Amino acid sequence: MTSVRTRPATVRRAAHQAPRRRSPRWTALAFLTPLVLYLIAFYAYPLYRNIDLSVHDYTPRAFVQGDPEFTGLDNYVNILSDDTFLRALSNTALFTLGSIAVQYALGLALAVFFHRHFRLSVALRAMFLVPWLLPLIVSASTWSWMLNSENGIVNAALQAFGIGQINWLTSPDTSLLAVTIANIWLGIPFNLVILYAGLQTISADLYEAAGLDGANAWQRFWRITFPLLRPVSAITLLLGLIYTLKVVDIIWIMTKGGPADASTTLAIWSYREAFGTGQPDFSPAAAVGNLLILIAFAAGLVHVRLQRREERG
Amino acid sequence: MKSSWRTVLGIVLVAVMLFPVYWMFNVSLTKTSDMRADPPHWFPWDPTFEGYTAALGQQLPALATSLFIGLGTVALTLVVSLPAGYALAKLRPLGARGIDFLLLVAQMIPAVVMAMGFYAIYIRLGMLNTVAGLIVADSTLAVPFGVLLFRAFMASIPGELMAAAQIDGASTWRTFRSIILPLSRNSVITVSLFAFLWAWSDFIFASTLNRNSDVIPITLGIFRYIGNNTTQWNSIMATAVIASIPAAFLLVLAQRYIAAGVTAGAVKD
Numbered sequence: 001m002t003s004v005r006t007r008p009a010t011v012r013r014a015a016h017q018a019p020r021r022r023s024p025r026w027t028a029l030a031f032l033t034p035l036v037l038y039l040i041a042f043y044a045y046p047l048y049r050n051i052d053l054s055v056h057d058y059t060p061r062a063f064v065q066g067d068p069e070f071t072g073l074d075n076y077v078n079i080l081s082d083d084t085f086l087r088a089l090s091n092t093a094l095f096t097l098g099s100i101a102v103q104y105a106l107g108l109a110l111a112v113f114f115h116r117h118f119r120l121s122v123a124l125r126a127m128f129l130v131p132w133l134l135p136l137i138v139s140a141s142t143w144s145w146m147l148n149s150e151n152g153i154v155n156a157a158l159q160a161f162g163i164g165q166i167n168w169l170t171s172p173d174t175s176l177l178a179v180t181i182a183n184i185w186l187g188i189p190f191n192l193v194i195l196y197a198g199l200q201t202i203s204a205d206l207y208e209a210a211g212l213d214g215a216n217a218w219q220r221f222w223r224i225t226f227p228l229l230r231p232v233s234a235i236t237l238l239l240g241l242i243y244t245l246k247v248v249d250i251i252w253i254m255t256k257g258g259p260a261d262a263s264t265t266l267a268i269w270s271y272r273e274a275f276g277t278g279q280p281d282f283s284p285a286a287a288v289g290n291l292l293i294l295i296a297f298a299a300g301l302v303h304v305r306l307q308r309r310e311e312r313g
Numbered sequence: 314m315k316s317s318w319r320t321v322l323g324i325v326l327v328a329v330m331l332f333p334v335y336w337m338f339n340v341s342l343t344k345t346s347d348m349r350a351d352p353p354h355w356f357p358w359d360p361t362f363e364g365y366t367a368a369l370g371q372q373l374p375a376l377a378t379s380l381f382i383g384l385g386t387v388a389l390t391l392v393v394s395l396p397a398g399y400a401l402a403k404l405r406p407l408g409a410r411g412i413d414f415l416l417l418v419a420q421m422i423p424a425v426v427m428a429m430g431f432y433a434i435y436i437r438l439g440m441l442n443t444v445a446g447l448i449v450a451d452s453t454l455a456v457p458f459g460v461l462l463f464r465a466f467m468a469s470i471p472g473e474l475m476a477a478a479q480i481d482g483a484s485t486w487r488t489f490r491s492i493i494l495p496l497s498r499n500s501v502i503t504v505s506l507f508a509f510l511w512a513w514s515d516f517i518f519a520s521t522l523n524r525n526s527d528v529i530p531i532t533l534g535i536f537r538y539i540g541n542n543t544t545q546w547n548s549i550m551a552t553a554v555i556a557s558i559p560a561a562f563l564l565v566l567a568q569r570y571i572a573a574g575v576t577a578g579a580v581k582d
Contacts, residue, residue, distance in 0.1 A: 028406035046430025
């Protein structure tokens with residue numbers, strides 16, 4: 001073993017004649033050390049603690065004393081058989097898929113619209129970034145007030161069309177829809193920017209040739225833009241999926257997951273169990289959180305695969 | 314002249330998109346007595362600054378805390394991610410692919426999971442409700458992004474520049490400090506802006522790791538405001554307007570850095 005390992009180093013040194021004082025590999029490691037320590041201390045360790053939480057019964061008292069009871073997979077069995085689980089799972093699916101589908105469609109439409117340069121197009125496109133830059137608490141509280149049942153501007157506008165009062169945030173029928181609408185609004189800028197950048201990579205010659213062949217705008221979109229944009233679209237949708245799965249702020253600020261569980265997603269459920277009630281229940285919360293990580297990783301693997309395929313050709 | 318209809322349509326679309334932002338302004342200037350008018354007032358004909366007076370009177374410490382946390386997060390993010398970006402881009406370290414993968418995975422972890430992990434760690438270290446603890450937690454939002462952006466940018470710096478420096482006898486550290494860092498100015502700005510904005514906007518870490526503290530960031534300030542007095546919406550919206558200043562600043566003065574940041578990592582050029 002030793003001889004095999006040392007030989008390449010000897011050969012390399014002989015080839016260079018003048019050995020450096022320090023091997024470049026060690027220098028590289030020195031520059032990487034802060035990051036490696038950081039990842040271990042502030043990513044790996046919190047994640048480990050989270051798994052640890054999920055396989056013990058951490059009551060607030062056990063937290064302080066550090067002597068929780070080991071319960072194996074009990075917490076996982078409990079959350080999977082909890083009534084909230086199916087509700088949270090289907091809410092997560094509706095919220096996530098609804099959000100990314102509409103964000104993508106609107107983002108793409110806007111990207112195509114802004115792709116042609118016109119007066120003020122750059123400035124107007126920049127204005128679309130605003131929702132994405134605002135702190136979520138700002139957007140969420142603004143939407144809360146706009147959707148307020150008695151004094152909200154949305155209901156006032158709907159009244160003009162003869163539609164009666166809708167209790168957006170307080171009715172179990174509409175609260176999930178309300179937070180999804182707010183989340184779509186937040187996600188449009190991200191989709192617009194990425195899809196717009198994707199459009200820039202499509203050669204103008206193709207459109208010119210299609211124009212000469214008499215293709216109209218509609219045909220140009222479906223025959224050229226959409227197919228050539230597919231790799232970028234796939235990445236946009238997957239990143240949207242991963243981001244949307246994690247969303248807590250906007251829902252918590254607007255509805256706290258309610259009424260009852262009407263707008264509770266897996267992330268909200270986890271947050272509520274751990275931090276949202278007077279009685280923190282970290283162990284089931286951590287189990288829900290780990291389940292969420294598994295779903296996100298599954299999406300992430302698809303993302304990595306797509307990116308590799310794109311790099312290859 | 315054919316394209317003028319596009320400009321008109323573009324303005325209409327922006328108006329629709331930014332209506333909530335307008336509404337925030339409008340409500341922030343509305344008198345408390347007009348708040349529940351039916352129909353609501355569409356324009357602040359008779360504006361009041363009582364909301365802003367209240368907001369500044371009560372939320373100034375929270376704004377200062379957020380500013381401090383934001384700057385601390387920027388510093389920590391740069392210290393960790395600049396050397397790492399350099400190593401990954403130029404020094405061919407062992408395990409570079411592994412680190413790439415870890416950074417990608419790190420960005421997928423839900424913040425609520427990180428918050429629970431940090432909570433469990435901080436409760437033992439006595440770091441709950443501390444500004445330092447919040448800076449560390451907030452930096453996890455920006456470090457993977459920073460490393461990936463710096464690596465992508467530094468990879469585009471010509472190797473000849475580094476080779477020339479090395480022939481002149483510069484150490485790797487010296488090359489990094491005198492050649493790589495000055496050339497990376499724009500990407501340093503981009504990463505700093507985003508790290509600041511994310512720390513400034515953070516709600517999840519603040520509401521979990523700092524919830525019993527007297528020293529709270531502005532996001533938590535607004536959240537407590539909503540909980541305490543639901544009638545004072547002009548004060549809440551005034552605080553929201555003030556909390557949006559960094560975002561407005563970024564949009565006006567640093568727009569090109571933003572576009573660089575959003576597309577980094579998502580679309581290859």
